[in-house]
Every structure is written in structure tokens, then in C-alpha cells.
Amino acid sequence: MRMYTIALAGNPNTGKSTLFNTLTGLRQHTGNWAGKTVLTAAGEFVHHDVTYRVIDLPGTYSLYSNSADEEVARDYIIFEQPDVTVVVVDATSLERNLNLALQVLEMTNRVVLCVNLMDEAKRLGVHVDVTRIRQKLGVPTVAISARNRTGIDELLEQVEKVASGKIIPQPVTISYSAEIERKIKELEPHILRLLGTRFPPRWIALRLLDGDEKLLASLKAHLDTVAAPGLKEVVPHEQISCH
Numbered sequence: 001m002r003m004y005t006i007a008l009a010g011n012p013n014t015g016k017s018t019l020f021n022t023l024t025g026l027r028q029h030t031g032n033w034a035g036k037t038v039l040t041a042a043g044e045f046v047h048h049d050v051t052y053r054v055i056d057l058p059g060t061y062s063l064y065s066n067s068a069d070e071e072v073a074r075d076y077i078i079f080e081q082p083d084v085t086v087v088v089v090d091a092t093s094l095e096r097n098l099n100l101a102l103q104v105l106e107m108t109n110r111v112v113l114c115v116n117l118m119d120e121a122k123r124l125g126v127h128v129d130v131t132r133i134r135q136k137l138g139v140p141t142v143a144i145s146a147r148n149r150t151g152i153d154e155l156l157e158q159v160e161k162v163a164s165g166k167i168i169p170q171p172v173t174i175s176y177s178a179e180i181e182r183k184i185k186e187l188e189p190h191i192l193r194l195l196g197t198r199f200p201p202r203w204i205a206l207r208l209l210d211g212d213e214k215l216l217a218s219l220k221a222h223l224d225t226v227a228a229p230g231l232k233e234v235v236p237h238e239q240i241s242c243h
Helices: 016-024 068-080 094-107 118-124 130-137 152-164 178-195 201-209 213-222 228-234
Strands: 003-010 028-032 039-047 050-056 084-090 111-116 141-143
Touching (some): 003 016, 003 068, 003 094, 016 028, 016 039, 016 050, 016 084, 050 152, 068 094, 068 213, 094 201, 111 130, 111 152, 141 152, 178 201
Parallel strands (some): 003 084, 084 111
Antiparallel strands (some): 039 050
């Protein structure tokens, strides 16, 4: 039987863990991430004779190195490279939630956006144009209510298509200032030479420009000893902030 891995990412209070419980039921277990005090939850379910392993990542507002939760979520997506990352957003707070979604889209194209709490949005009179969001972001987008179990079948259909390669999302590229874009272009060839195509070079370049030392440490821990030391070569002498 085929098996795919799904990572659930999202801000706190988006109903991400409710979706996790809805999908996995009692077929789940919890523990701590290796070397961290951060709780991990993993579970499984079967859909159309395919087994899905679901990882409920810590709820975070960003994927930078500001906290252990953020590092765990970021490192899992970039290093473990799940077959699909489902980004769960709150239909009543899209502006705030989509910040994390855009960060994930810079890391991987294997994304399904899950607009949760549609029942609450309806109650508040909030209209969500899922088609427009899909067109703007370039990834499958599904409206659900995890607690009412509505929209789950459509979500799983999109997850299956992305996991199997039937759909290859083309996420929107976030444009930065001319100076940052110039530095990204300077860094990308060096990153490709050192790391190959294993990691997204544009995203790595952005993190280098941010001077993200914790990411560099994580990279070195996951790479062989030949590639890792070369990373310092591509860090610009004058670092600038991308955000």
C-alpha cells in the first residue's frame, strides 16, 4: 500500500489540531521532537487504499528562528520534505493567517491551502472567495469546517492529487525590493553549487540575507561534512533584512 506524509501547518487557533483529530481519530500518538521540549503529534488514516501519515506541526505565526516551535515547524518542512503541506488558515482572519501561508509557499510548492472555520465565517457574515485565493496563490484551496466535518472529502481529493503528482502547484513568487532581488540572484548560483537542488535556493538565499544563524546551524546538522562548511562562503558581508 502506498504511503504519503502530510504536514499540517498553521497559526494557533485555526482549528489545525481539530482537523488532525478529524483525520486520524484514535490512530495517533504524541511525544517530543528530538532535542526539543516541543510536543509532536503524529497519526495515520487510509483514503482510497492509500495510507497517509499526518504530522501536526506546532502552531506558529511565522517560520523564522524566533522560537523553538517555529524552528521545529520550519525544519520539518524544509528537511523532511513532506509529500504535502496543508496550511490551515482561519476564514475569519485571512489577512493575518496568510502571512504564514506565503512563507510556506517560499519553501515548497507541494501545498494545499485549507480555509477552515467556514461555519464561523458564515455566522459573522464573512464571504471567502476560495477561487480568487486559489488563483492568486497558485495552489489548491479548499474551504472546510473541521469540527462539522464539512469539506473534508474535497480536501482529501486535493491532497491526493498533489501527493501523487496529478497536480503540480505553481505558487506565486513573492517579490522583494530591487536590492534584495539582486542579492538573491547573486547567491542562488553559489547555493546550487553547494547544496544542489535538494533545498529551494531562493528561500535559502532569503534566510542568508536575514542572517539566520540558527537555520545555518540546522543546515549543517543535516548536511554531510563536505557541503556544510561551504555555506559560510555565500553569506554576504553586509547582511540586509528581507522583512
